[in-house]
Amino acid sequence: MPTATAQIPVTGMELKFHRGLPGFKGANHFVVEPLEGLGEGVFARLRCTDTVYVKNSTPLENLSFLVTSPGILWREYSVHVDETMVEDLDLTSVDDIAMLVIIHPRRPLSASTANLYSPIVINRRTGLADQFVPSVTEQEVGWSVATPLPLDRDD
Amino acid sequence: MLSLTREVGEKIVIGDDVIVTVISVSANGRVRLGIEAPKQIRIDREEVLDRIRIENLESANATPEITVDAAAWASYGARRANAKAKPPSS
Numbered sequence: 055m056p057t058a059t060a061q062i063p064v065t066g067m068e069l070k071f072h073r074g075l076p077g078f079k080g081a082n083h084f085v086v087e088p089l090e091g092l093g094e095g096v097f098a099r100l101r102c103t104d105t106v107y108v109k110n111s112t113p114l115e116n117l118s119f120l121v122t123s124p125g126i127l128w129r130e131y132s133v134h135v136d137e138t139m140v141e142d143l144d145l146t147s148v149d150d151i152a153m154l155v156i157i158h159p160r161r162p163l164s165a166s167t168a169n170l171y172s173p174i175v176i177n178r179r180t181g182l183a184d185q186f187v188p189s190v191t192e193q194e195v196g197w198s199v200a201t202p203l204p205l206d207r208d209d
Numbered sequence: 210m211l212s213l214t215r216e217v218g219e220k221i222v223i224g225d226d227v228i229v230t231v232i233s234v235s236a237n238g239r240v241r242l243g244i245e246a247p248k249q250i251r252i253d254r255e256e257v258l259d260r261i262r263i264e265n266l267e268s269a270n271a272t273p274e275i276t277v278d279a280a281a282w283a284s285y286g287a288r289r290a291n292a293k294a295k296p297p298s299s
Contacts, residue, residue: 072249077262078269089286092279096286108266119265120272127289142248158268163281169268172261187253187261199264208288 062086062098062123064152064176069100069183072142076185079107081117084183086154089120097122100154100174121154124170127204133195135175139186143177152176158200164209170197 064086075081087099102117124131135151145151154174160166171192176183192198203209213221221229227250230243244252251258275282 073251075265076251076258077265092275092283092286096289097282117269118272119268120275138248156265156268158264159271159275159278159282161274161278163278163285169261169264172264185261185265187251187258189254189257191257199260203285206288209285 061095062121062126062154064154064178065098067176067178067181069174069176069181071183071185073184075102076187077108078102078114078117079109080104081106086121096126097157098154100156120157120159121174122157122168124153124155124168124173127168128170128201131170131197133170133173133186133188133197135186136189139175139184143175143182143184144180145177150177150179152178157203164203164205166203167198167200168203169199170201171195171199 065088067086069084069086071082071084081102081104083103084100085103087101088095089097089099098121100119100121106114106117108114133153135145139145143150153176155168155170156174157166157168172185172187174183174185188195215221215231217231217233219231223229227244227246230245232241232243234240246252
């Protein structure tokens with residue numbers, strides 16, 4: 055196998071979330087930006103370009119998330135995307151699909167987690183995206199909202 | 210809160226294009242609903258969506274802090290970028 059450098063396939067893309075992102079009102083447009091000098095290729099920044107509103111809070115101008123492609127850190131990762139999602143995102147083949155997962159950074163880094171239960175599913179042809187909300191529990195899916203980052207002895 | 214009594218097979222119309230149908234009610238009190246709505250409307254179980262909402266909010270709040278630990282994230286990322294083609298470490 056050739057030496058592959060990790061890469062997030064949708065870096066540079068503009069994403070449109072018709073239904074917004076749970077927890078934020080008005081969060082419909084995002085860009086995926088490389089994180090120069092900070093885990094480039096493994097991590098990216100998902101930055102919202104809209105002004106968003108959070109319940110009982112002032113409008114938010116700078117909403118952004120640390121994200122990764124789940125396959126980079128969890129090679130065995132897979133999720134069953136339901137028919138509704140396939141239809142809503144106009145997914146016509148497996149090649150259309152890209153996924154990102156949101157990381158919850160904590161200190162120390164080894165305590166950080168990622169939401170593998172509810173990945174962001176993207177149509178890489180059109181930029182249509184949505185956070186998948188499974189209709190079954192975390193136990194049934196086999197992935198948690200707060201899955202620990204994989205660590206080895208150097209972490 | 211508006212409270213309506215409906216029987217199995219009866220519907221409730223919300224606005225112009227949301228229709229909720231009572232499909233069945235089991236002996237143990239479980240109610241099965243059918244919902245027809247435009248696709249831009251989210252329809253999810255409340256407890257599941259709340260968990261995801263809270264996780265999204267907390268993740269967004271914690272994200273600016275990665276600059277504090279930038280060196281740690283950079284070295285973690287670099288190790289993973291290079292480890293990708295290697296077999297998993299034990």
